[in-house]
Amino acid sequence: MNLRQIGALVIVELKKLYRDPMSLTVMVLMPVGLALIFYFALSGITDNDYYPVPGMNHFEYLLPGVMGYAVIYMGMMIALALVEYRQSGLLKRVETTPVSPSTYLGSHIIANMLIAVFQGLIVLLVARVLGYEPLGGLVGLLLAALFLALLGISAAGLGLITAAVAKNSGAASGLAVIYIVPMMMFGSLLAVFNETTRNIARFMPNYYLSDSLSIIFHKGNVSDPVILQNLLILASITLVIVFAGIQLFKRAGNR
């Protein structure tokens, strides 16, 4: 991999985000909107017996899941971008340069990772402004960034798989919903309610972020062994998804 090539391509992806009103809206307004919606809808619900800390409200309880929720949408965004690049001939154009497919796809993954961290932290920032006080200090924040980065890479891998299978942007959106909805329902929200949903959620990469950030932000226990265990599981899932995504996308070629 060539760092200069990756740097140039990552910058292009970031420029696309801040120059394209739709992408910018999704990147900034969606996490802000999500945090506000969940706050106004759920902050009045309190004192459930399954809360890890007495006195917290339901918005605070779900906040770690909402942070992951903001990130998983990036899978669809990267799929749509790659399908568009393929249809407009831009992928072909890049392929005529000495850039290897791994470098090109790697740049998308890195850009997505940066955006994922940014989006997750926006949710946390809005929650902070609304009165939530996360525990865990700087170490907790760094751990959160690490989990968000891994989830962002996972989402990028799912985006590659989607773009490899989908022939056009309509198909890509439809396919993305197939994994975004279960991740949203089980990995971010419903997993808290009973053991069955929790077991289903263990198949979703964002569950490991939700679970770990709950321990960090609610209990402040940054050295809990479950965090390391979750980190290793999420890293393994991410590796498998990204590997599959790169292979499938390379095989699908320019069609």
Next chain:
Amino acid sequence: MDNARALQNGNVIVIKDLVKNFEEIKAVNGLNLEIRKGEMFGFLGPNGAGKTTTINMLCGLLEPTAGTATVAGYDVTKEATKMKEYIGVCPQEAAVFKFLSGRENIELLGNLHGVQKEILRERTTSLLADADFTEAAKRRAKGYSGGMMRQLNLLMALISDPEIVFLDEPTVGMDARARRRTWEYIGSLKDQGKTVILTTHYIEEAQALSDRVGIIDYGKLIALGTPDALMAEHEAQDLEAVFLKITGRRIAEGS
């Protein structure tokens, strides 16, 4: 060609028994061809004759079904990444990043080719000035007309100062004035010592620009020589008449 492999008898491109099948369709059927350094070579033929498929194989975008091809001394299949250091490709579709300015698009391609920062800045400025595109290049490509997109498409192919330039139907969709201006510009590439491979279905274009022309039909090379020699051999007044005499069809009728 300072760092390229030693060329076979001064030929920058050597194609031997090249075949490309798309399921039942033989898009390229046993092509043999040699193109000399500094030559302006025109691939002429109707739509669907196999011109773009041939170019795509030479640029490393498509893997041949059978046969071999070397570009700048490098095998296009086994040494594609190295080979791509020596080529510039202007694809048929205007493949530009619309959210980037013209200048940013050109510089991106330069970065992907590994052109040094300082040289890249100077070369971009000079390319834009030569093409009278300096002012337009400050704006985002999103607002460009079709002709401007195609002009930018061509400039992006030249930023790496490639030894070999592939131009796939470079003037499709241009009005007569823009086409003439582009011809002049393409002609100047030969003066710079570049080898230019041009595909076109415009008779006038092939005749005006090419040192030698290869007429291709149903994936086979059916005539090869200088425009004058081909016309003399077939007692024809232009290359359209040459094609008509050989195939019994007009180029515009297609295959």
